[in-house]
Each structure stands twice: as structure tokens, then as C-alpha cells.
Amino acid sequence: MKRAQKNKIGSRENGIKTTPKSDERKARFEAVVESFPNGLLGVDSHGRIELVNEELEKMFGYSRLELIGKPVEVLIPPRFRSEHVNLVKAYFLAPTAKILGGGRDLEGVRKDGSTFSVEVGLRPIVGGGTLRALAAISDITKRKKIESDLRRSNEELEHFAYVVSHDLQEPARMIASFAEMLRQDYGTAFDERGQRWLTHITDGATRMRALMNGLLSYCRVGTQELRWQSVNTDQVIKDVLDDLAMAIKESRAEVSVDKLPDVMGDQNLLRLLFQNLISNAIKFIPEGRQPLVKVEAWQDGRFFKFAVKDNGIGIEEEYFSRIFVIFQRLHGITKYPGTGLGLAICDKVVKRHLGRIWVESTPGTGSTFNFTLANKVKFE
Ligand code: ADP
Secondary structure, X not given: OHHHHXXXXXXXXXXXXXXXXXXXXXXXXXXXXXXXXXXXXXXXXXXXXXXXXXXXXXXXXXXXHHHOOOEXXXXXXXXXXXXXXXXXXXXXXXXXXXXXXXXXXXXXXXXXXXXXXEEEEEEEEEEOOEEEEEEEEEEOHHHHHHHHHHHHHHXXXXXXXXXXXXXXXXXXXXXXXXXXXXHHHHHHHOOHXXXXXXXXXXXXXXXXXXXXXXXXHHHHHHHOOOOEEEEEHHHHHHHHHHHOHHHHHHHOOEEEEOOOOEEEEEHHHHHHHHHHHHHHXXXXXXXOOOOEEEEEEEEEOOEEEEEEEOOOOOOOHHHOOHHHOOOOXXXXXXXXXXXXXXXXXXXXXXXXXXXXXXXXXXXXXXXEEEEEEEOOOOOO
């Protein structure tokens, strides 16, 4: 008797009087649940379905009568069901609000057996002395498709850029070397204007080769298999400073390096990262100023934060994100030579290590390029 009454709360037939106000509130609640744009599913602490809205019926192809009282696993593909029973138990021992499916793929199964990708927002509800959970379920099939199309088209684009830059290298090399031979063997036969044009051909071909080399290494950074290992960044910096010895000497740069940690990563890519940042720190300096570069690192939870600081020309805030985009440069190549690929490569290296890179800068005073790297943890 008690149970029957409980199930019929709010109805007039069972003798419990409801005020017009509570009727109104109930109707409003039902209208909200029914018009909710996502599927809504209420389950009790044993994982049995208590509440279903119209959108959920449409999404899974069941009527609510077919679902109420059933275990929630009926909406999950059979291969995940036994694991899900344990997950429900664990959830009700430590209930929290959370989004499921953001990082990994979650699937729902329709009445006709077909499956689809879902994202689930879960919230515990305490009321009347019982614990329940409310799940908002979204069908993310379209989003997944768009994401995978985008991934595929990015891969195709990278492959295209790789093939183009690789295949154009040889003709560019030929133009550069034949123009140089022309200058050496027949240079005196040209007047001043002819000499100037010859110089333009050589410069153009040399730049084309530099751009294509940059593009090739950009593509490689994106596609090559990472060789994960513990990397001694102190040693990496020493190698980079050896490579940059000439530029350091010419600019009288002073590069100071803190004791740096070992990190997990791909040694060659990390070398490329430091090389680009330190060479930029030396390059983008006002005329007559001695470059002072500092490399530092701190531990930050599961990550290490690195910083490459300079006292160079600095960058206006409006360009802070644009400079990491491929071919974006803020100056003419005669003043500061370059291809506009260095920071795009750095961005890609850091992202492949699941870190992030950003710049802080004061124009005229200097810039700090910060990035994070995993702390001895393999993420891939
Ligand atoms: P590149 O060095 O070949 O021009 P990058 O991708 O390395 O290309 O850098 C993109 C642009 O960002 C540079 O052209 C420059 O305008 C700006 N930049 C990069 N590093 C610095 C720095 N340390 N100080 C000031 N500007 C910088």
C-alpha cells in the first residue's frame, strides 16, 4: 500500500492532495525534461532506468515503457555491459558531476542493434533520502565524422606539402647552381643590370630551397614516428649551442642555461625546438644590442615548464598567436632573414609531446617563449 502511494504521488485518486502550485511545478518540470535538446536518462543507485525523455526515445528507438525499470546496460553495446555494471557501482560509491566520452570513445546501442558515438554528462541527484544519477546524452556521430574528415584532410594536405616540397627541391637546386655557374663563367659578359638580375635569380632560388627545406622538416615533424626516450635536455642545449656557435660568436651573444631536467620525448625533435627558439632569440635583436639569452626550467606537476628569454626587439601582443602559424613573419627578410617556419615547427613539436607553447613579450625589451613538456611520463 505504502509503495503504491509512493508511486502515485501527486495524483488525486490516491487521496494525497496536491496544491495547484505543486501541480504547476510538476508540469513545468516535465515540460523542461521533454523539450530538453539532449537525451535525458535518470537511473537509481542500482543502475535501473527511472526517467526517459522524448529525445532519448528518439535517439535509441525505444519507447519509455520499454525502458523504465530496465538496467541502464540495455543502452550499451553488449561487449561493454559487464564492465559498465562495475562502473555504475563505483560511481554510486563516489558520485560526482562529470563528462564521459570527451577523451575516449563511448558508444550507445539502439533497439535495432545499431551503435553510435555518444557523450554523456553525468550528475548525482540526492532527494527524498535516495541517491540517483541523471545523464544527459548527446549523439556525437556527426561531430566524430567531421573530426575524422578533418584529420584525414590535414594528413592529405601534409602529404601533399611533403611531396611538393620534396619534388621541387631538385629543380630549385639546379636553378641556383646554374645561375652560379653563369656568374662564374660568363659574369663579365653582363652589364650591371644583367649582373643584378643574375643575383636576383640566385637569391630567389636560394630562398626557394630554404622555404622548401623548412616545409619538408615541418611535414616530417608532423608525421614521423616519435622515438620516445628519456632526454637529457642539458646535453641537447649543449649540442644546439655547438650548432649555433658561429651565430653566437658573430652577434657576441651570451647564452646562460640553468640546470635543466631530463624529460620524456623525442631527442631530435626537442633539439629542433631549442635550436629554433635560441636562434630566434639571437636573431631578433635591435642593432647594436648584445643578445642576452636565458634558458630556464621549473617543475609544474606532471610537466616541466621551460622558458627561453631574450632581450630582443619584442613582439606586439596582437601577434602572440599568429607567429606560431606557418609562414607568418613580422619583418622583411632583408632586416631579419628567415622562412617563417621555425615557430610553426616548435608548436608542432610541443603539441606532439602533449605540451603547449606560448609567448610573453614587451616590444623593445624582449620576449619569453614558454613551453611545457611531460615529466618523465610517456603519454602516447
Ligand atoms: P623566422 O625566424 O624564420 O622568421 P619563425 O617562425 O621562427 O620564423 O618566427 C616567426 C616570426 O615571429 C618572426 O619572423 C618574428 O617576426 C617573430 N619572432 C620569433 N621569435 C622572436 C623573438 N625571439 N623576438 C622577436 N620576434 C620573434
